[in-house]
Amino acid sequence: MINIGLLGLGTVGSGVVEILKNRKDELKNITGQEIKVKKVLVKNINKERQVKLEKEALTDDFEQVLSDEEISIVVEVTGDLELSYKYITESLKSGKHVVTANKAVVSKYFEELSSLAAEKNLAFIYEASVGGGIPVLKPLREQLSLNEISEVQGILNGTCNYILTRMVNEGKGYDEILKIAQELGYAEADPTADVEGYDTQRKLRILATLSLQGKITEEDILLDGISSITSLDIDHIKNMDATVKLIAEASAYEDGFTAVVQPTIVKNSNYFANVNMAFNSVAFKGDNVGELKFYGPGAGKLPTANAVLSDVLDIVLDIYRKGNPLGEKVLKNYNEKIRGNYYLRISNANEEIVHSLRAIANNVLSLGSQPAILTDEIELSKLMEIITSFNIEKKDYFLARIIS
């Protein structure tokens, strides 16, 4: 019998219980043992729940999980950053393997938790934290043994991709589609973490640190979200035979890296153009394997629970990769070297702004009070300087890189 301590019984936690129940026989066949959720940490043990569990399994006291010596694996799906840090640390310290779906805690305490687990010879794995249901961190780690990874790239946030896809497909405005997304459960009541790119930034921090084998923090990543995009932008983009995605990208650059999360206009013939709605995709390049891309559901109860349980299964079968996966390279931040071709639209522009825009334009898409241009190849830092000199608010411009 393998006993699990489940921390959190929200969407993902319920999914974990459900899959374990539905696949009970198959899992017993494969592992030779029953996998049981012995204790579940919840805030309110008296709350009515859909999920069927023995009443005595529920507890609101983490110590009950921690002190249970029969529990060998802790599955952390609380969603709370600082509490989960405490739970994960204490679990590892008392000899329990840890699986988590929480990208925020992995991102913030990546080095510390990875070291602690390695030191204790325990698993600390987090497949569900990036790309939801897509198996991507495990293949990435495996490819690292045989490859130098030079680039990692992805559409990592289902909410943004859902909003952008529907804006492009339906020609409706940002606010209208955001409202629909909230009603359908694709966006939260407070959508900030998703639409401003913080969620994507955390996931890139994890992918980049693993891929480039050196510490790349959230602060190391240039960030721009999607909330200032308008129907006019979408019209211009469609006329370019293209679509728009929030793309995260980190690349090796000389003795360091560049790392950025930003709206990106991709030609319709580009692979990422057909990654739509709430789907995610992660791509990376290795010197031997070449370019690999992984596509699947970026979130959702069962896909995320499935990813959590593949980690659990690897621990039960003792086939997870041992040791600390993080590298010790000291990498220099070369974000000031990032350059490309950009789309820029300004709202409520005055004549002076229009004049400055024309000076850097390779192509003018619209003029008047909402000028939009395509730049020649230019350094992003230089372009940001120009935008800053306009003294306008973030909500009054939309900037996107263009890739073919």
Added chain:
Amino acid sequence: MINIGLLGLGTVGSGVVEILKNRKDELKNITGQEIKVKKVLVKNINKERQVKLEKEALTDDFEQVLSDEEISIVVEVTGDLELSYKYITESLKSGKHVVTANKAVVSKYFEELSSLAAEKNLAFIYEASVGGGIPVLKPLREQLSLNEISEVQGILNGTCNYILTRMVNEGKGYDEILKIAQELGYAEADPTADVEGYDTQRKLRILATLSLQGKITEEDILLDGISSITSLDIDHIKNMDATVKLIAEASAYEDGFTAVVQPTIVKNSNYFANVNMAFNSVAFKGDNVGELKFYGPGAGKLPTANAVLSDVLDIVLDIYRKGNPLGEKVLKNYNEKIRGNYYLRISNANEEIVHSLRAIANNVLSLGSQPAILTDEIELSKLMEIITSFNIEKKDYFLARIIS
């Protein structure tokens, strides 16, 4: 020290030696041991080779590999079907793990070799046999523990995809592009196995048998290749805002399956439309994880060698999945139930044929001696009956399913 017996020193074999050499330190760090190619079976030990190996490593006698008790892993990359069957069987029987890149031998002897390996508690793994460098069989097997897989689909042959992509991009004819592909090494001198779909059929046999957990043989798979496609077809397809791919697909159907390899017209907004040139992609659907898709190089020296070595590494680290991955379901073949919307073009058609075509057409794209139509939804078996009744040769028509 881990000693490998390498069977074959062609493209893939040389790649294996090269990566092992370049990644020597990293592999030693990860495994704690040196991985050495101790013996290499070749046809001619005196042939000049690019690859650097100790002279005494080469042998033309398989017994030298088999009887070497220090060799624990045999890597079979000869490319020869019956010889490789013999080598693999004998290696497993004498207690050696086996890794192969040979889809033909896996396809033909899948059940037998899987049983033998399981019985001997040895690894028999073949990541490189499907999808070249893409890690797909391992993730598929892992998802099988937690999911019922209902469908597997893919672009599995780089040669066909290269030819079709260039025909669409450049508007040139089949023969001209085939010749270019041969000159550039994307197609073999005798391209039959690729362009007629046999290679794809073998790979689908492997994917389908794993996915649906019951025996699905090559003969169970309906097969059509790409060699009869013409520039006229490409013109019609482009006018449909679409492109064309050789797609392999197996689906669960009632108490059995359907399985087919055929040219498929995909709308430009479909995921597969942006899988171009020699790239491959494999997709499957699980009831928990949802839809996963994997993309990468379908062939090539280093990508294939990389896949072979990920298998080797899993054996060295003892983290490969134990047991027989094949299921024991008895699955009924429902290929006669396959139905869809099709594109059909006939060359040198007479009036009678044109008349029959109009009767099943939802849309007529061209008339005259080269009529082309789009059908209503129709059973493939019924459509084939109609085509057979025309009494024309395979080279004189092109049939493709249409998906959106």
